[in-house]
Amino acid sequence: MLSLFPFHQQFFRPNSLQTHPHFNLNNPVWWRRQNSVGVVRCNRNGVEESKSYYELLGLCVDASPQEIKDAYRKLQKKYHPDIAGEKGHESTLMLNKAYKVLMKDDLRKQYDASIGKISDNLRGGSIWEGSLRPQALFVDENACIGCRECVHHAGNTFMMDEIFGTARVKVQYGDDEERIEISVDSCPVNCIHWVDTEELEVLEYLIQPQAKVGYGIYGQGWERPANVFMAAKSFNKQLKQQEENQQRCTKSTDEEETPAQAQARESAYRELKVGRFARLWSWMKRSTSQ
Amino acid sequence: MAEPAYLVASDSETTGEEKSSSPFPDIAIGIDIGTSQCSVAVWSGSQVELVRNTRNQKLMRSYVTFKDEIPAGGVSNQLAHEYEMLSGAAIFNMKRLIGRVDTDPVVHASKSLPFLVQTLNIGVRPFIAALVKNMWRSTTPEEVLAIFLVELRAMAEVQLKRPVRNVVLTIPVSFSRFQITRIERACAIAGLQVLRLMPEPTAVALLYAQQQQQNVHENMGSGSEKIALIFNMGAGFCDVAVTATAGGVSQIKALAGTALGGEDILLNMMRHLLPDMDSHFSTRGIDEIRRMGLLRVATQDAIHKLSSQFNVQIDVDLGNGRKISKALGREEFEDVNREVFEKCESLIKQCLHDAKVEVEDISDVILVGGCSNIPKLRNIITGFCKREIYNGINPLEAAVRGAALEGAVASGVNDPFGSLDLLTIQATPLSIGVRADGNSFVPIIHQNTTMPVRRDVIFTTVHDNQAEALIIVYEGDEKAVEKNHLLGYFKITGIPPAPKGVPEINVCMDIDASNVLRVFAGVIMPGVQNPAAPVMEVRMPTVDDGHGWCAEALNRTYGSTLDLVTVQKKGAH
Numbered sequence: 001m002l003s004l005f006p007f008h009q010q011f012f013r014p015n016s017l018q019t020h021p022h023f024n025l026n027n028p029v030w031w032r033r034q035n036s037v038g039v040v041r042c043n044r045n046g047v048e049e050s051k052s053y054y055e056l057l058g059l060c061v062d063a064s065p066q067e068i069k070d071a072y073r074k075l076q077k078k079y080h081p082d083i084a085g086e087k088g089h090e091s092t093l094m095l096n097k098a099y100k101v102l103m104k105d106d107l108r109k110q111y112d113a114s115i116g117k118i119s120d121n122l123r124g125g126s127i128w129e130g131s132l133r134p135q136a137l138f139v140d141e142n143a144c145i146g147c148r149e150c151v152h153h154a155g156n157t158f159m160m161d162e163i164f165g166t167a168r169v170k171v172q173y174g175d176d177e178e179r180i181e182i183s184v185d186s187c188p189v190n191c192i193h194w195v196d197t198e199e200l201e202v203l204e205y206l207i208q209p210q211a212k213v214g215y216g217i218y219g220q221g222w223e224r225p226a227n228v229f230m231a232a233k234s235f236n237k238q239l240k241q242q243e244e245n246q247q248r249c250t251k252s253t254d255e256e257e258t259p260a261q262a263q264a265r266e267s268a269y270r271e272l273k274v275g276r277f278a279r280l281w282s283w284m285k286r287s288t289s290q
Numbered sequence: 291m292a293e294p295a296y297l298v299a300s301d302s303e304t305t306g307e308e309k310s311s312s313p314f315p316d317i318a319i320g321i322d323i324g325t326s327q328c329s330v331a332v333w334s335g336s337q338v339e340l341v342r343n344t345r346n347q348k349l350m351r352s353y354v355t356f357k358d359e360i361p362a363g364g365v366s367n368q369l370a371h372e373y374e375m376l377s378g379a380a381i382f383n384m385k386r387l388i389g390r391v392d393t394d395p396v397v398h399a400s401k402s403l404p405f406l407v408q409t410l411n412i413g414v415r416p417f418i419a420a421l422v423k424n425m426w427r428s429t430t431p432e433e434v435l436a437i438f439l440v441e442l443r444a445m446a447e448v449q450l451k452r453p454v455r456n457v458v459l460t461i462p463v464s465f466s467r468f469q470i471t472r473i474e475r476a477c478a479i480a481g482l483q484v485l486r487l488m489p490e491p492t493a494v495a496l497l498y499a500q501q502q503q504q505n506v507h508e509n510m511g512s513g514s515e516k517i518a519l520i521f522n523m524g525a526g527f528c529d530v531a532v533t534a535t536a537g538g539v540s541q542i543k544a545l546a547g548t549a550l551g552g553e554d555i556l557l558n559m560m561r562h563l564l565p566d567m568d569s570h571f572s573t574r575g576i577d578e579i580r581r582m583g584l585l586r587v588a589t590q591d592a593i594h595k596l597s598s599q600f601n602v603q604i605d606v607d608l609g610n611g612r613k614i615s616k617a618l619g620r621e622e623f624e625d626v627n628r629e630v631f632e633k634c635e636s637l638i639k640q641c642l643h644d645a646k647v648e649v650e651d652i653s654d655v656i657l658v659g660g661c662s663n664i665p666k667l668r669n670i671i672t673g674f675c676k677r678e679i680y681n682g683i684n685p686l687e688a689a690v691r692g693a694a695l696e697g698a699v700a701s702g703v704n705d706p707f708g709s710l711d712l713l714t715i716q717a718t719p720l721s722i723g724v725r726a727d728g729n730s731f732v733p734i735i736h737q738n739t740t741m742p743v744r745r746d747v748i749f750t751t752v753h754d755n756q757a758e759a760l761i762i763v764y765e766g767d768e769k770a771v772e773k774n775h776l777l778g779y780f781k782i783t784g785i786p787p788a789p790k791g792v793p794e795i796n797v798c799m800d801i802d803a804s805n806v807l808r809v810f811a812g813v814i815m816p817g818v819q820n821p822a823a824p825v826m827e828v829r830m831p832t833v834d835d836g837h838g839w840c841a842e843a844l845n846r847t848y849g850s851t852l853d854l855v856t857v858q859k860k861g862a863h
Contacts, residue, residue: 069515073539077713081742081803082486082700089742089802096740 052115053098055163060208061112065103072099125204126169129156133173136200137180140228141166141207143191150192153183164209202232317701318456318485319446320493320693323435325385325526325551326660328352328364329690330446333698337709338691341449349686351375353382354434356420356427365441376583378404378421378576381434383553385462386526388431388476389469392416396549399557402571404579404586413839424576432476439480456485458697460689462527463489463547463719466775467765467807467831485700487805489719491520491531492542493692494658494683496714498533499540500695501682503711506537516653517543518680521638521671522689523661525552530637532645538708542717544645544738546637552593552661555627559589562626563604563614581608588614596620597663624666635670644738649675658685716741722777722799722807724749725762726854731771734799741805746798749854755787759795760852761811762844763830776841777807778832781852784823785813792816795854807831 054061057071072095077083079091101107126137137157139150144166150158151167156174158167173180184192195203209224225231319332319341327349330341340348343365351364357379369375375382383400390397392409397416400407406426408417418434419426446454461473470487477484488496498518515536522529529547533540561567564585571578588606595602600620607613624631642649655675661667662685672679684691698710705711717740723733726749735745751759759782766774785793798810812825833840 069536073537073541073713076715077537077539077711080713080715082696082713083702085702086802092742092803093744096743100740 053102053111056094056098057102063102068099068102125201126172128172129174132197134197135194136172136197137169137184138193138195138200138203138207139166139168140191140193141168142224142226142228143189145189145191147188149186149188150183153186154179158183168207199232199236202235203228206231206235316456317703318458318697319450319454320458320460320690320695320697321439321442322460322490322493322690322693323385323438324352324524324660325383325553326352326524327686328438328442329687330442331687331690331694332446332450333694333703333710336705336707338694338698340687340690341446343445351382352384352438353380354384354437355380356422356429361437363438363441365438365445372587373580373583376404376579376586378406378574378579381405381418381420381429381431383526384431384434384438386549386553387416387418388435389466389472390416399554402557402560402568402582404582406574421576421579432472432479435473435476436479439476439482443480443482455481455483456697456701457482458486458488458693458700459484460490460493460693461487462549463491463529463531463545464527464549465489466720467777468775468833470805471831485804486696488693488696488714488716489529489531489545489547490524490527490659490689491522491529491545492533492540492714492716493690493696494520494522494656494688495531495533495535495540495542495692496695496712497683497688497692498654498656498680499535499538499714500709500712502535503538504709507708517647517651518654518656519638519642519647519652519675520656520658521634521662522659523551523634523667524659525661527551528634528637528661530641532641532647538712539715540713541715541740542738543647544641545717545719546641546644547719548633548637550630550633551659555630555661555664556586556589556593558626558630559593559623560585563589563616564608577609581610581612584608585614592618593623596623597665620665627666631666631670634667635674638671638674652677654680656680656683656688658683658688660686716803716805718743718801720765720775721767722763722765722801724797724854725764725771726856728850728853729771731764731766731769731774732856733767734797735801737767742800742802744798744800746796746810748857749795749797750791750857751785751788751793751795752790752850752853752855754790756790756793756852757785757787758783758852759785759854760844760848761797761809761826761854762841763809772841776833777830778809778828779840779844780809780811780826780828780832782811782813782823782826786815786822788815791855793822794857 054063057063057068057075059067059071063071075095076092079088079095081088081092084091101111139158141161141164146160146165146167148160148167151160154175157169157171157180159170160167175183184194206225207228317333319330320338322329322331328351329349331338332341342348343350345368351369353375354361354363355367355375357377374380383403386396387400387407391413392415393411393413397407397409401409405421406417406419408419410417415430417428418430419428421427443454457477459473459477461470465473473487474484495518498520502516515534518533518535520529520531520533522531526549527547528550529545531545532543534543535541564570567582567585571582584606585608588604592602592604596618602618604614604616604618606615652675655671655677657668657671657679668679695710695712696714698705699712703710717738718735719737721733721737722735723731726732732747734747735743739745749759760779761782762771762779763777764771764774765777768774782795785795792815794814794816796810796812796814800808800810802808807830809828809830810825811828812821813823815822
């Protein structure tokens with residue numbers, strides 16, 4: 001257990017290496033080169049090393065064990081030394097470590113807690129600088145062409161997602177209003193939108209690319225709704241409908257459905273509701289702690 | 291299992307041309323060197339094919355005879371009769387002897403073989419010799435294996451019409467890393483480069499993964515995960531593996547194995563038929579060797595017959611007025627070998643437990659190896675797993691076919707039809723650790739850890755101003771350190787003067803996909819960024835023959851002066 005912990009810290013706080021000398025020894029690159037001067041540099045350079053386990057496997061934080069397994073196998077087929085040769089060694093070590101942690105409930109909980117605190121660039125929505133405002137910024141990543149203009153003008157608000165080559169909002173109102181205005185205007189494809197704060201959470205959730213199930217090695221990849229605003233509308237509608245259904249059903253008699261059905265539906269509804277609440281809650285917490 | 295005719299040497303020229311202009315000239319071949327039989331297979335461009343020798347055999351006896359000037363192995367040599375192999379001139383069962391010391395019970399059990407296995411019981415390599423013109427001519431298991439591999443290589447080169455260099459070999463699960471180095475040495479003598487060494491059941495698992503993948507393609511069915519239990523028992527070893535298969539990826543969950551096989555069953559039966567066998571055989575004259583051969587062949591026949599019939603009559607005239615005439619029933623056979631079967635069952639239980647898999651989760655039970663025909667064994671396994679045995683795999687060819695698949699995958703061959711869209715994710719069969727905390731074994735990489743892997747544990751000194759520390763690396767799963775296999779040792783020097791418990795000694799172990807183990811050790815003083823002395827990188831194992839002595843000698847010379855204790859209590863389990 002303990003030996004895993006330094007590992008997180010190493011990957012999420014590269015700067016802490018100076019204060020914890022023995023973490024140097026954990027650095028795989030260091031072992032190969034035996035050159036401690038390069039420690040911090042190597043850490044920064046290694047793209048994979050700065051990613052969270054979820055990013056490494058291309059998953060969202062609430063991925064199911066089955067999704068983790070599938071992603072792990074797919075990536076192993078690409079990076080395992082049997083296929084990629086010697087150079088696959090380091091990546092496979094990372095994959096094995098990530099898989100081991102994410103597949104064990106207790107280790108995953110511990111890990112989730114550790115990244116919740118230190119990782120701020122984890123996919124899962126923007127955070128708020130200062131108090132909540134009625135309007136929020138949202139980048140339609142489908143339209144974004146990755147020109148970096150917005151990041152150039154308001155670097156505290158926008159960030160580039162290097163994996164997908166698109167910009168997104170890192171911190172709401174991270175820069176002063178003037179800079180934000182300039183950056184919104186600078187977008188050549190007008191993909192930065194002012195949206196209602198209530199809508200933001202659903203939009204940010206839906207714009208996250210979801211792994212597409214492939215067939216063999218073909219057809220895998222990522223997909224997201226083509227029109228995220230329409231998708232958000234129908235998502236909200238569904239949610240509302242379900243809420244109404246729920247109310248109607250509890251009011252009316254349960255005779256039409258068996259107790260098991262009712263229970264299943266109830267738990268599905270609760271999951272949806274709780275999931276939504278949890279996301280809102282964590283978002284609130286993050287914004288207040290700023 | 292009809293094989294295409296091109297494997298026969300006299301086949302048409304055109305097929306031969308096709309072979310030599312193959313787009314993958316360096317594709318590794320798969321070799322399964324069994325204790326009793328051996329086979330070679332290769333990816334032909336569309337499927338795996340077994341390579342046949344000039345007598346059109348796919349499975350060849352594993353032995354080397356020294357009766358002529360030039361030693362000849364079972365690939366090229368034709369036995370006039372089974373007794374010829376038992377004349378004392380032929381060495382066989384080398385897989386059971388390789389890399390073992392003369393205190394090993396398996397070596398002692400081999401003393402009833404017709405050739406000479408001499409033990410001095412001091413922890414060194416046993417003396418092995420073949421009877422040539424009434425003289426004991428010494429050899430080693432490595433040498434015998436190398437002669438045999440040279441023949442296999444020559445046969446494969448003739449059939450494939452290209453030089454063969456890279457090989458994937460299957461090995462028993464229970465092989466220690468020291469034994470693996472002996473196998474690698476034999477390959478090196480034979481001019482073969484070991485690309486991968488696969489525990490036998492994991493090779494079977496890869497073949498199974500390919501079959502599942504093909505089923506999914508054909509039926510367009512769901513490619514859901516399937517858990518398979520693989521049980522492999524040959525003449526020398528018994529191995530179990532649990533694998534999770536999906537999408538052509540076979541992920542080994544757990545491995546278990548021991549040196550137990552048909553040879554032990556045979557020996558039990560011979561002792562049962564002739565209780566004073568060992569005293570009969572102690573002087574090892576030509577007549578005694580011949581008599582032992584007669585008994586061995588008769589017992590072997592009886593065991594084979596008992597797989598299909600319930601009773602068998604044994605009549606063997608050992609000469610010297612000694613005759614054995616006995617009716618043997620299947621029940622009696624099962625009773626004599628009860629311990630063997632019990633051990634098999636406990637191995638399966640252990641493996642399932644280690645894999646954290648319940649019997650109900652198993653999709654398929656695969657039984658392979660020479661002992662897979664024994665009814666009792668089949669009953670035990672079907673009874674325990676509550677499932678019929680998977681019948682899509684040839685039990686005698688499964689391991690070598692899997693090895694050939696791995697050879698093609700690891701050689702970078704792609705198949706347009708996706709037949710090689712495969713991967714085995716291996717696990718470590720044994721834990722690896724160091725001696726620390728007094729005389730304890732502290733594992734750094736645990737058993738059944740997914741490979742490749744890198745783990746580290748931090749130790750510290752036990753004495754004030756301790757300037758040096760000894761890192762003694764062991765492999766195994768016994769608590770008492772001396773019961774594990776010693777892999778090597780080295781000393782860390784230049785630890786700066788400090789009170790005990792202050793310096794941090796980080797020992798890191800790295801196993802790559804070709805199963806190479808590297809041990810790193812470095813010293814860090816608190817508050818200092820750089821290591822206090824250059825870091826050591828040692829490729830293990832470093833021990834050579836006679837290693838049984840090393841641990842004892844180290845202990846005698848240094849006592850506890852260079853000891854270490856753990857700082858972090860055992861890393862992640």
